Amino acid sequence: MIDTGLMAAVRGWLRRAESLLADLDECAAHAVIAMVRTYERFMCGDMAEARTEAIRSQALGERLGVVPATVIGRVARARIHILDGAVDEGIGQLDEVAVLLASPDVDPLTTGMMYCELVCAAQGLGLHDRAAEWTAIMDRWRPGQAIGGISGRCRVHRAEMLRISGPCDAAELEALAACEELRPWMRREFGWPLVELGTIRLRKGDLDGAEEAFLSAHEHGWFPQPGLALLRLEQGDLAAATELIADAVAHPVDIPSKERPPFGDLRLAPLLEAQTEIALASGDSATARSAAARLRSIADTYASAGLAASAALAEARAALAGGELEAAVDAACIAVSTWAGLGAPFEAAVARVVLAQAHRRHGADDTARLELTAAASAFESFGASRRAAAARRLLEELDGDTPASEPAGQDARAAAVFRVEGGTRRVCFGDAEVVVRDLKGLRYVERLLTEPGREFHVLDLFAAESGAVGPAESEVSPAEGVDFVGGVGSGLPMLDDEARNAYQRRLADVDEDIEDARRDHDLGRLELAERDKEYLLAELRRAVGLGGRTRTTGGSTERARTSVTRTIRYALDRLAEHHPDVAQHLDQHVHTGTYCSYADDPLLKVDWQT
Template identity: 30%
Template sequence: MDREAQIMRGREAFSVQAWTAAFEALASAEAERPLDTADLELFAEAADMLGQSDHAVVLLRRAYTAHAEAGSVGRALRCAYWLCKLLAWGGEFAQSGAWLARAKRLALTQPGCPEYAYLGLLDAELHFRAGEFAQMLKVVHRLPDAGDSADPDLAAGTTMTRGLALVHNGDISAGLAELDDAMVAVAEGTVSARCTGMIYCVVIGACHELQELRRAKEWSESLAKWCAAQPDFTGVYRGLCRIHRATLLQLGGAWPDAVREARLACTQLTAGYGEGAAGGAFYELAELHRLRGEYDDSDRAYRDALSHGWDAQPGLALLWSARGRKAQAAAAMRRVLAETTDPLRRTRLLPAAVEILLSDGSGEAASFADELRDIARDHGAAALRAMAGQAVGAVRLAEGTAREALPPLREAGRLWRELAVPYEAARVGVLVGLACRALDDEGSAALELDAARQLFQRLGAGPDLARVQRLTGTEQSPLSPRELEVVGLVSLGRSNHAIAAELFLSEKTVARHVSNILGKLGVTSRTAAAAYAFAHGIVARDTAG
């Protein structure tokens, strides 16, 4: 196929978002002779969508230089925008800043260039990363009205950034309206693929932060369809999409699917550019391991999140608390709350602070529950109201006022069920059961606790299931006598071969027993099975000696 035919093939593949075909055709044409700048930009975007970010960076540098030398300042600034974002995702912040400065110098040669607004979007993003939300809003207010732009990416990006700035400056309703407006542009198909991925990720992320779960689910379903239509989309934004999907799957109770998505996100985001977001993937994976009682795996994933620049709190403090390190967990929550002033970011921390400080017995939990209730009252999101009711009810129950605990707890349970968040609904059910027990209504307590037990069992929430079994006097091992023997030897570090020899079994039979044990305990590794067995008394710790 001659060069011109390859270029036409590449353009056609690009137009239907067949990224691999577009990349290969344009690469073949480029190998014969350098592409012109318009095709070079298509080549760069295809590389970006395929996760070949190193290649995309090189191509965008070339496109920027070619546009600048030809006097096409606006097109050069657009290339600079995507180049700076790619470099930042790769953790190359110094290079990203240098290219932004270079682009600003170029913009001075053509005052009034509409694409100068791209550089304003980058400035706003820098303020956002630094938590300088007031400065971010000032930058956004200086940007031209999005409707005045003939560039769909610039218009949608401006709307998205304005929405994010308004949300983080307390104007939630106006901010959400802007974010929804940006999503309308995505739904209409007027923006580029990479801009579509960016907007999806930012909007769904903002919805998670605001606890706007219904909105997040709606946009996430739309995102899933968009991703399914282009199976070779594997770039940075695909990894981010997987993180959001894992979070929603976790909330919805599909924990094995959530683990799969989180692991895929970890793999994608550590394979090249995307290191700046990989911490979020490891954090989500750590949370899932923690909820399932896989504490060693959880600890490793939290450490991976930290190594990628992600704050591992409050999950790490909850893990420490679950492992009995109450004082360490409480100290971590006091420290991180003292550092965090933004109300929306505090809502991520306050429920964990209430839970940890109640178990610590320090008496500080009530003030944090009241703060969460006040934020929920101001912002109004159903999930925030559920979190607040759960926290306030838990505090009142701990204070010995069970009757006063029941109204906020029942309201929290209703909201979690409406939002289809079964794990939190079950946790509230345990508190309702304990409140009923404190009021001598043992019949209702038994019903509430049994309903929670069934949910925890279905989810694979081992630690919560064990707690309910202790509360109801029904704690027993889910393992058969033979499986108890096998897990005891697994806990001592024995191999399948050694276990087979000791129990006079075939290795195939031992392997089957180990597989059954992992399934029954809801864990994924021998180490996690041993830890679970120790933690839940299935195997006494002195067997290790």
């Protein structure tokens, strides 16, 4: 029940259990109740009561031999220590638990849930190296051991790690797989993997895919910020980005979650970092300074290299917005160095762009060029094509719009061949020519090359390739990296019959919890229970269309988008084995998503013969 994020149902279960145990001596069931109560309070943001129940859970577990109660109590106490600011003490306690989880004394369900807790605690602190270590341990443990949604949670953590280390395509595939695995287990908290998917797509430059994921998370009652605000910034809607992030900082949503506990200043850190980025774009130096100062205070309280790097970058942006160029250079240098040391190439490249902007405004064009070149290269390797293109545009502004080797007013052009000949494809680019096996992904690319700059919807690409809206199972080669099965026209039901019946049962639990809260004059509990009821009713309405028909999700566009992206990326990987130069060019200039396109290189336009 905790997986659903619906605490009223959990409280109903606890209330019934406590009534059954009211006249019994202390026994193992009391330890289990204290264990569940610990996380019910923790996820609802009641730190004081969560601490009390965690101490009780650990004590009862040790005295009565209930290992899960002992372990969960210890983990909860450690996480509360961290949220209190005692970071070293809390991390040390979690390290001790990690050793215990490796023993056969802890059952698989508790082991999987607590590994997840360890990773979440490290991620929240920006301890990405520690999170990566614990994720690797969890991943080795998972096969044959994971129960319920644990395997999917592990996948989300792997996606989080790949979002930091790259490559972006691998992170997206992991996030998509996590969504598929967690769909049957999570309800409101299903927004967690969806937000991760949206963040990864935003980094890739797939703005349509990012919007789809963020809005879907919001529909599930999850908090999509700062991702949605940063998406609006990328889309050029600065006013919307400013409004969204200001509202998110002022009113962070208190959603029950053990992944992202709904209390404490740590939850504000990513919001404040995003606010400085948006404020710099709008020239709002006062907001940038205020957000950077608040983030620095959080980083000083919860000491970690990741938070320190985020605070340094925020300070660099605030200084740049205020025209304090020396301070901007100093802070950006710290951010670049720290992120690079943490193995976070995307974050380091973002910091390099800010550093380059400060150098350029200071008149150090050669130094700015050096940083932008490094940033563009890092973005390309990471798979962040949109960011790479933006960095190259800044380089063009430094160098002038026309390459020095070409007379002004003339475009540099090159001829290239990308033509099917029987079952093979002849590819000529630069000084090299190769003949390779033709692949479906290469045929998609050929269609894009015929009209540079035009955006093709993925369903149109399918229609052109197979003559139908979506490929049949027989048309998709497993070797091309696609797990697309069946046509794309039919989706999955938003809620199956079992889930719908479970929701209706939980509505009764929620109504009971609301009545108890009103009777006890517990306004905080009443507000949480009413939120649960609103969420359940919204989910039931969302799952049923006109005439009571079941609505479906994951239909044509999304499944086609995933299939086309994987197919093109697989084909370019194979092409790189024979002609790395053309594969690199296409990887940089072919954009995938709901709409796919090929964008000309502004420095060297290519006349493709297909």
